[in-house]
Amino acid sequence: MAAAIENEPIYFNPWDEAYRANPYPYYAPLYRRPPHLMNLFIPMALVARHADCAAILRDYENFSSVPPMSPFLEQRLAVFGTAPRVVFSDPPVHTRLRKLVSKAFTPRRIRDLEPRIREIAASLMAKAKANGKFEVMADLANPLPVMVISEMLGIEARDYENFKHWSDVVVESDMIPPGVPLPDRVKESFGALRAFFIEEIERRRREPGDDLVSAMVSARDDADALTEEELIAFVVLLLMAGNETTTNLIGNGMLALGRNPDQLELLRTHPELTPRAIEEMLRYDCPVQSAARYPKHDVVIDGVEIKVNTPTFIIVAAANRDPEKFDHPERFEITRDPNEHLAFGDGIHFCLGASLARMEGAIAISTTLQTFPRLKLSNPDAPLTYKGSYFLRGLSSLTMAVD
Numbered sequence: 116m117a118a119a120i121e122n123e124p125i126y127f128n129p130w131d132e133a134y135r136a137n138p139y140p141y142y143a144p145l146y147r148r149p150p151h152l153m154n155l156f157i158p159m160a161l162v163a164r165h166a167d168c169a170a171i172l173r174d175y176e177n178f179s180s181v182p183p184m185s186p187f188l189e190q191r192l193a194v195f196g197t198a199p200r201v202v203f204s205d206p207p208v209h210t211r212l213r214k215l216v217s218k219a220f221t222p223r224r225i226r227d228l229e230p231r232i233r234e235i236a237a238s239l240m241a242k243a244k245a246n247g248k249f250e251v252m253a254d255l256a257n258p259l260p261v262m263v264i265s266e267m268l269g270i271e272a273r274d275y276e277n278f279k280h281w282s283d284v285v286v287e288s289d290m291i292p293p294g295v296p297l298p299d300r301v302k303e304s305f306g307a308l309r310a311f312f313i314e315e316i317e318r319r320r321r322e323p324g325d326d327l328v329s330a331m332v333s334a335r336d337d338a339d340a341l342t343e344e345e346l347i348a349f350v351v352l353l354l355m356a357g358n359e360t361t362t363n364l365i366g367n368g369m370l371a372l373g374r375n376p377d378q379l380e381l382l383r384t385h386p387e388l389t390p391r392a393i394e395e396m397l398r399y400d401c402p403v404q405s406a407a408r409y410p411k412h413d414v415v416i417d418g419v420e421i422k423v424n425t426p427t428f429i430i431v432a433a434a435n436r437d438p439e440k441f442d443h444p445e446r447f448e449i450t451r452d453p454n455e456h457l458a459f460g461d462g463i464h465f466c467l468g469a470s471l472a473r474m475e476g477a478i479a480i481s482t483t484l485q486t487f488p489r490l491k492l493s494n495p496d497a498p499l500t501y502k503g504s505y506f507l508r509g510l511s512s513l514t515m516a517v518d
């Protein structure tokens with residue numbers, strides 16, 4: 116048995132559209148074995164077992180989050196400017212940044228947003244109801260998170276469209292293979308996003324408000340504060356980390372409900388199950404498929420040596436279907452408990468926006484089921500198209516029947 120698994124072929128190619136449409140069958144042989152070394156443009160390691168993924172995510176002493184710089188990466192990260200980013204940093208830099216941003220990004224600020232998120236979701240769904248049809252992505256999943264994060268940052272409604280467009284272009288740029296120069300439109304979006312935030316930060320320095328940007332401008336730890344470049348880097352990160360991810364939680368979650376009408380009915384009749392249903396959506400079809408780490412020196416995991424600095428993909432989406440960890444992992448069960456998925460990562464980089472994403476997801480799903488009690492997939496056999504990113508897994512569109 117062990118030898119058969121060792122010999123199972125591994126296919127990992129996020130640039131293949133068919134692979135992106137359904138990566139899960141390709142993960143199966145991976146989580147049955149130790150880390151897999153391969154070469155795709157560059158040498159890399161793939162980690163898929165739940166136990167290995169959790170251990171590496173927690174092990175910041177041996178696994179760095181700082182990508183070794185290359186001209187390719189330098190141009191990709193240019194959107195953040197020159198400052199370190201909380202998600203791509205190690206202690207002590209990470210400790211300092213996380214402490215400072217956590218002073219502004221507080222649980223209370225997130226809790227206070229709840230009524231406003233309900234209002235936005237209700238108005239989006241009222242519009243869909245008036246039109247008598249429901250395209251999940253365009254009508255709800257795309258606009259809701261960008262409206263919420265924009266309000267949180269104090270960005271005016273008239274800027275939402277631009278903001279969403281720049282963010283989409285920046286997110287999609289993660290599919291540009293190493294060695295290929297960034298297209299002009301990507302560079303332009305990088306530039307526009309930075310210029311926009313430089314202006315916004317200046318405005319908040321002059322006229323502080325009750326928003327997150329103002330809170331970050333004034334966030335201090337003793338004499339320490341975020342520099343202008345650190346602030347811009349963090350706001351751009353929030354935009355990228357907070358928008359597309361939550362959009363995909365809503366889209367992938369609605370698809371899972373549509374494909375499992377018994378679970379949809381269970382949730383509709385038992386709305387108190389919503390928080391657990393959200394956890395199952397996160398586990399079952401993870402908005403973020405993979406995180407990256409870089410060994411600080413040669414390391415051995417389950418007998419496999421990963422050389423220093425080798426990009427190591429922690430495929431949390433595979434770990435979330437590891438049969439060692441989850442019973443019947445391929446089943447979508449909204450009552451699953453316990454459900455220790457890794458959709459938000461683990462350890463010191465655990466998602467800062469997890470409670471916001473959970474709240475937005477829960478409000479989006481419950482408002483939808485209240486608005487459209489007879490919701491189902493329009494055409495369960497229709498082929499689905501996914502957006503251009505592998506790391507952020509999300510649908511381009513999803514039409515549902517409402518009566």
Ligand code: HEM
Pocket residue numbers: 172180201202203213264352353356357358360361364401402403406407457458459460461463464465466467468469471472
């Ligand atoms: C369903 C939605 C979301 C998912 C699945 C998700 C997933 C993740 C994951 C896997 C990480 C860890 C990355 C790593 O270890 O390398 C992470 C980190 C992070 N996320 Fe989220 N995220 C979501 C929503 C959000 C939202 C709404 C925000 C903010 C508005 C946000 C902000 C962040 C930040 C700032 C970090 C970096 C934390 C650190 O490095 O200390 N995320 N997220």
